[in-house]
Amino acid sequence: MTATTIPRDQTKAAPAAASDRSVAENRLGQKLVAPALILMVLVTAYPMLQALYLSLFRYRLTTPDDKAFVGLGNYGVILTDSLFWKDTLNTVLIMLITVAVELVIGFAFAMVMHRIIFARGVMRTAILIPYGIITVVSAFAWQFTFSINNGWVNGTFGWLPGISSTTNWYGDHWHAMFAIMVSEIWKTTPFMALLLLAGLSQISEDMLEAAKVDGATAAQRLFKVIIPNMRAAIMVAVLFRALDAFRIFDNIFIMTKGAQNTESSSFLTYRQAIEQFQLGMGSALSVLLFLTVLLLAYLIVKLFRVDLAQARGE
Amino acid sequence: MRQKTGVGTWIGFVVILVWCLLPVAWIVSLSFKSLAETTTGSPHFLPQDFTWDNYKVLLGMTSDKSTSHDFLASLRNSFGISIVATILAVMIATLAAYAIARLEFRGKRLVLSLALAIAMFPVVSLVGPLFDMWRTFHLFNTWPGLIIPYMTFTLPLAIWTLSAFFREIPWEMEQAAQVDGATSWQAFRKVIVPLAAPGVFTAAILTFFFAWNEFVLALSLTSTTTTRTVPAQMSFFVGPDPFNPPYVQLATASVIVTIPVIVIVLLFQRRIVAGLTSGAVKG
Structure with missing residues (x-):
């Protein structure tokens, strides 16, 4: 969206009786959005209701005759299982750490891209490569980077404390989590x-110049002028990235397959529904995952006062 | 007034280039190592004995066609599914975005809110129910079985990008052309289409990237190489021991599927950046 508010080329219809024209416009608008609306509802809302229904049953595809209504039984099993909480904790940790690191590095990158006056095309191309690359490919690239026999990390960073030629990055929980987070951070x-x-x-150069003339130091300009004026952009970026990070699946699936307790909520849901054919239990996990994301979105929007109209693209 | 490029910016420039390109250089380098080299362990960044063998194996230029057959099939599926999903999603999104940018109608906020909700939707929670539904409708392990959800999940980004572009178009020019004697079809064809095309094209690129990248649904809703896309197929490359996968072949496959991405980025970087930032930031 552009910086300025966009003048509508049609003036608002008089508030009195709706004119024929506005009735027709209303109808045309609804017709044009109908295909998109129907598709979005059919592919997300309907299966979600289906999941809600299935979650109340004991239902395993390998033994379909054993299907039986168990009420909230599946939810009881999940919420009292330590694996569910462990995976949720992993997911939250990955989300918090990756988004925090990305915010700092991303801001530094943005500053460089903003200031640079040469090779802007080169820079843009370079920065779009991690964005465009397939996540699975990124996961493989980093898995091999940290490989004990074929990676270059141990050899290159052997001089750092805690890293040697025998460091096994997939041998314990924290090393494996680190490798997963590096891949996630690099890609996003x-x-x-x-x-x-x-x-x-969007920040006017004049405002920065004025702050400079008034004697503000570089740090003061950053924290008192630049960041407060970018608040809206920062919040929207955090909202989108946090919810995206919470859904992490590809990196973990490729890099560790969930070994060393690196499983995420998405992975657990996938494993129950697809690998173990536990459609009842898997559906209950789906519903819980959906509710968690909803709660998370609500918390971020409320806590950071994200401008939803902006996030919606109005 | 912008000051001269400082040392800090220079260093930042180099850091960003290294950050973005190092892992890519690494898989390219790996793809030229021989299978024997990685089996014995090769911690060097560059190949010790450079070879094209992996490319020959994957592209079917050797006598053993088993690996290349599956890989080329998945490449075909990836291209087919991504392109069909992109075309359909952009068509539907164009209609919706035109209405959002140009018309006043009830339900506009509902559409935009739903799009936002879907952009944040945890795709994995659909995997179970869709798996169940697709088996009933005989859509499991078919192209449409992937195309339909891909269209849905790319609609939000496509609608945001397109409506942002459409708001910028000087629509009065259409009337101006008609006043000058153009028919309404000519006015649309010669004035509006050229102005709208860049936006439509940008939305198409972003949609294609999503479909090309998607993994969870591709993994869950397919079962054979007739429908499996490249990301899903690559996860099945992984041999019996998950910690000793066939590194060099995976790296080669990675390089091959990254080539389209790099070509698109090189040609259209300016548009992609404009499209990515159009939906999310407004001053």
Whole structure:
């Protein structure tokens, strides 16, 4: 969206009786959005209701005759299982750490891209490569990077404390989590940087100049002028990235297959529904995952006062 | 007034290039290592004995066609599914975005809110119910079985990008052309289409990227190589021991599927950036 408010080319119809024209416009508008609306509802809302229904049953595809109504039994099993909570904790940790790191690195990248006056095309191309690359490919690239026999990390960073030629990055929980987060951060920082760059370019140079003339230091300009004026852009970027990070699946599936307790909520849901054919239990997990994302979105919007009209693209 | 490029910016420039390109250089380098080299362990960044063998194996230029057959089939599926999903999603999104940008109608906020909700929707929670539904409708392990959800999940981004572009179009020019004697079809064809085309094209690129990248649904809603896309197929490359996968072949497959991405980025970087930021930031 552009910086200015867009003047509508049609003046608002008089508030009195709706004219024929506005009735026709209303009808045409609804017709044009109908295909999109129907598709979105059919592919998401309907299966979600189906999941809600199935979650009340004991239902395993391998033994379909054993299907029986169990009420909230599946939810009881899940919520008292430590695996569910462990996976949720992993997911929340990954979300918090990756988004925080991406915000800092992404901001630095955005500053560089904003200031640079040469090779802008090269820079844009480079930054779009991690964005465009398939997540599965990124996961493989980083899995091999951290490989004990074929990776270059141990050899290159052997001088750092805690890293040697025998460091097994997939041998324990924290090393494996670290490798997963590196892949996630590498792939998604460019998206964050581009959103922040767009926010940064909205700040008027005059305002910065004025702050400079008034004797503000570089740090003061950053924290008192730049960041407060970019708040809206930062919040939208955080909202989108946090919810995206919470859905992490591809990186974990490829890099560890959930070994060393690195499983995420999405992975657990997938494993129950698809690998173990537990449609009842899997559906209950689906519903819980959906509710968690909803709660998370609500919390982020309320806590950081995200401008939803902006996120909606109005 | 913008000051000269400082040392910090220079360093930042180099850091960003290294950050973005190093992992890509790494898989390219791996793809030229021999299978024997990685089996014995090769911690070097560059190949010790450079070889094209992996490309020959994957592209079916050797006598053993088993690997290449599956890989080329998945490449075909990826292209077919992504392109069909892109065309259909952009068509539907264009109609909706035109209405959102140009018309006043009841339900506009509902559409935009639903799009936002879907952009944040955890795709995995659909995997179970869709698996069940698709088996009933005989859509499991078919192209439409993937195309339909891909269209749905790309609609939000396509609608945002397109409506942002459509708001910028000087629609009065259409009337101006008609006043100058153009028919309404000519006015649309010669004035509006050229102005709208870049937006439609940008939305198509972003949609294609999503479909090309998608993994969870591709993994869950397919079962054979007649429908499996490249990301899903690559996860099945992984041999019996998950910690010793056939590195060099996976790296080669990675390079091959990254080539379209790099070509698109090189040709259209300016548009992609404009499209990505159009939906999310407003001053």
